[in-house]
Amino acid sequence: MADYEDVRYEVSDGIATITMDRPDVYNAFTRETVLELNDAVRTARDDDGVYAVVLTGAGDGFCAGADTTEMPDWDRQSPEEYGAFLWIIQQLVANLRGMATPSIAAVNGPAIGAGCDFALACDLRVTGPEGIMREGFVNVGLVPGDGGAWLLPRLIGESKAREYLLTGRDIDPEEAVEIGLAVETADDAVAAARDLAIEIRDKPATAVQRTNALVDPEMGFDEYCRLAAEYQWECVTDPEHKEAVAAFNEGREPAFDREYGD
Known part of the structure; x- marks a missing residue:
């Protein structure tokens, strides 16, 4: 550090x-x-x-x-x-x-x-x-x-x-x-x-970061749609998305496989 x-x-x-x-x-x-x-x-x-x-x-x-x-x-x-x-x-x-x-x-x-x-x-x-x-x-x-x-x-x-x-x-x-x-x-x-x-x-990290990137008042709608499709596919194939959906369906909190920096 x-x-x-x-x-x-x-x-x-x-x-x-x-x-x-x-x-x-x-x-x-x-x-x-x-x-x-x-x-x-x-x-x-x-x-x-x-x-x-x-x-x-x-x-x-x-x-x-x-x-x-x-x-x-x-x-x-x-x-x-x-x-x-x-x-x-x-x-x-x-x-x-x-x-x-x-x-x-x-x-x-x-x-x-x-x-x-x-x-x-x-x-x-x-x-x-x-x-x-x-x-x-x-x-x-x-x-x-x-x-x-x-x-x-x-x-x-x-x-x-x-x-x-x-x-x-x-x-x-x-x-x-x-x-x-x-x-x-x-x-x-x-x-x-x-x-x-x-x-x-505590939300799925890829979804958080890609959502954050999509909040851009300078971006045109066509560019937004292109990026949203790209990011959504990235999220769909992300293990944290799958765990979040499973947790929702089972009525529990998600348990993501991650290590926090320290």
Whole structure:
């Protein structure tokens, strides 16, 4: 297992928990933090013993965005240098979105700027009582360079997304649930996210991953049908499908032949 400085990576019972671990700055990230996060997400993605991923932050925050005290003076950098740094952050969003294994953001505290985008890039979100989400880029004279203006409209609709993007307002936990951005608000967001991960883990894994891949608002219907037929055949020939059907017919819980990564 990789030895990270700013990230904790743990696997238990088939669930990988990736924790941004800079609690003194509400898990604001540096370049090294994002490199470690990218590696951790790829590690979870490539582990056949991981059936769901929980992304969260240590202490009282999810992620406060970039740690500006650790960043260079960007106006002295070239556009290429700045673009190279931004690309690393964009890759984390892309890696989260492109992962077939379902990901759940446990938004235990403020998720600000790029930190908000990390939560949006996950497949599902659970918020804690202090788990506000704020794009906030416009408040400091920036645009959502990490994917927020692409992600948010697809999750909550264009008009509502513009409201939050153009005003920099907070999305509080209760409103996040109301507008469909979060599954639920819980006193312990990490525990609730893990419960949700366990519920997903206990379904046939191939069906879960292929269903996750089919949820793509950019996909045309013809392409969807082609992939659905391909994935359905893969599921039909999967032993976990056969066990799930047998368990249903016999009125019992399925017993899948699998080993969880640890």
